[in-house]
Amino acid sequence: MSEAVDRSKDQSARQQLIEMARHNIRVVKAKQIDQTEDVMRVPATHYYDQARWRQEMDRIFRRMPLMLAMSCELKETGAFKTMDVCGVPVLMVRDADGEARAFINSCSHRGAVIVTERSGKKGRFTCPYHAWVYDHSGALVSVYEEEDFGCIDKSSHGLTPLPIGERAGMIWVTLDPQSSLDLDTFLCGYDELLEHFDFANWEVFDHRTVAGPNWKVAYDGYMDLYHLPILHKNTFGSSMPNQAIYNAWGPHQRVSSPNPLLLELEDKPEEEWPTDALMSSVWTIFPHISIASFDGGGGRGVMISQLFPGDTPAQSFTVQNYVMETLPPNDEMHEAANEQFKLLEYVVEQEDYATGIALQRAIKHRPGFEVLFGRNEEGGQRFHSFLDELIACDDADLQALFEAKGH
Numbered sequence: 001m002s003e004a005v006d007r008s009k010d011q012s013a014r015q016q017l018i019e020m021a022r023h024n025i026r027v028v029k030a031k032q033i034d035q036t037e038d039v040m041r042v043p044a045t046h047y048y049d050q051a052r053w054r055q056e057m058d059r060i061f062r063r064m065p066l067m068l069a070m071s072c073e074l075k076e077t078g079a080f081k082t083m084d085v086c087g088v089p090v091l092m093v094r095d096a097d098g099e100a101r102a103f104i105n106s107c108s109h110r111g112a113v114i115v116t117e118r119s120g121k122k123g124r125f126t127c128p129y130h131a132w133v134y135d136h137s138g139a140l141v142s143v144y145e146e147e148d149f150g151c152i153d154k155s156s157h158g159l160t161p162l163p164i165g166e167r168a169g170m171i172w173v174t175l176d177p178q179s180s181l182d183l184d185t186f187l188c189g190y191d192e193l194l195e196h197f198d199f200a201n202w203e204v205f206d207h208r209t210v211a212g213p214n215w216k217v218a219y220d221g222y223m224d225l226y227h228l229p230i231l232h233k234n235t236f237g238s239s240m241p242n243q244a245i246y247n248a249w250g251p252h253q254r255v256s257s258p259n260p261l262l263l264e265l266e267d268k269p270e271e272e273w274p275t276d277a278l279m280s281s282v283w284t285i286f287p288h289i290s291i292a293s294f295d296g297g298g299g300r301g302v303m304i305s306q307l308f309p310g311d312t313p314a315q316s317f318t319v320q321n322y323v324m325e326t327l328p329p330n331d332e333m334h335e336a337a338n339e340q341f342k343l344l345e346y347v348v349e350q351e352d353y354a355t356g357i358a359l360q361r362a363i364k365h366r367p368g369f370e371v372l373f374g375r376n377e378e379g380g381q382r383f384h385s386f387l388d389e390l391i392a393c394d395d396a397d398l399q400a401l402f403e404a405k406g407h
C-alpha cells in the first residue's frame, strides 16, 4: 500500500473516531441511548444443543480468520507461538523476510506434534518423534537417516500452511487450510480503527488461561455493559454506567459507555482530541475477541481476551493477555500492573464465568425457553443475528456475505 493511501485511510479512521466521540457527547447531553426496534429472543437450545454447537465449530470457528497472536509476540525471525484452537494444533512463526506464517503443528512423517512449547525462538523445528527438520517456511529440510528411510520428494512433504494475515499489530489465522475468505473483506475496515492503538509497538505483560462456560454464554458478557453495576458491584462496577453505545463494522463491534469526560473536548480543535481518549471502551473482534482499555497504576494497558470453545458445548477457555503500551519501568508499577491483571482475572472467573456456568445449567431445564436481549443490548442482538446468517451461509457465498456487510 502506498504511503499516500495509508495516510488517507488513517485520516478517515481518525475522522470516524471523532464522529463516534461527537455522537457519544450527544448521548451524554440527551441522556438517551440509541435503542433497537425490539427485544430479541434467542432459543436457549442455541447455547447447549450439540448439533448447533457442531455447526458453530464448522461454520464459524473453522471458517473465520481468528485473532491468535499479537505481532509483538513474534518480533524476531524464528520467534514462534503455538496454540490448540478447537482441536487444531497451530504453529505460528516469524520468517526471515519478516512475514508471519502459520501451519498445522503436525509432522509430515507420521503426524506428531512438532513444537510443544507455547512460545520461544528457534532456527529450525525438529520433530521430537524421529527428528525430521522443518524451516520457518514449513519446508521439510532433512529426514533423519534418509538412506535407511528411503527416498521421498521432500519438497512435497512440508507442513500444511494455514491462511494468515497481519493488521493493526495483530495476527489472524484461519483453521481451514483451504479457506479463501479475504482477511480485509472479513475485517470490513475495522482494522483501520484498531490501528490507532499502535499495538505493533506494545508489549505483552502477562497472560493466563481461565476456564469458562459455553463460549457464547461467556462472549455475551463482553458486549454487555447492562450488568456492570449489578454483577460487579463488589469489585469495580458500583459506579460504572449500565448503558452502551454500539458501533459496528460488519460483525465487529465497539462497545462504549456514554462518557461525560468527552464533554471537555467539545470546544477544542479536533486535532487536539487525544487518541487514547477516542479509543477507550471495549472493542470486540468477531467471533471471539474482546479488547478492554485500562489505565491503572501500572500504565496504559488493555486486556485482550481470546475466547475459544472447549471440548463440549458447556466448556470454553479464555486466554487473557494483558498488553501494555510500555512495560512497567520499575517494581512499583510492575506490582500495580500485576494487581490490575489479578483483579480482572478474579472478576471474569468469579463473577462473569461463575454466573455463566450456573446459568447454562439452569436453562437446560426450561423447555421452550428463549433468552432475551433488550433494546439496549444491540451488541448481543447483532452478534446472535450474524451467527445465524453465517451458519446458513455456504462456503461459496461467504466472501459475498462479508462484502455486503462491509458497505
Ligand code: FES
Pocket (backbone or CB within 6 Å): 107, 108, 109, 110, 111, 112, 127, 128, 129, 130, 131, 132
Ligand atoms: S512423526 Fe515426526 S519425525 Fe516421525
Ligand SMILES: [Fe+2]
Pocket (backbone or CB within 6 Å): 221, 227, 228, 231, 232, 352
Ligand atoms: Fe462482566
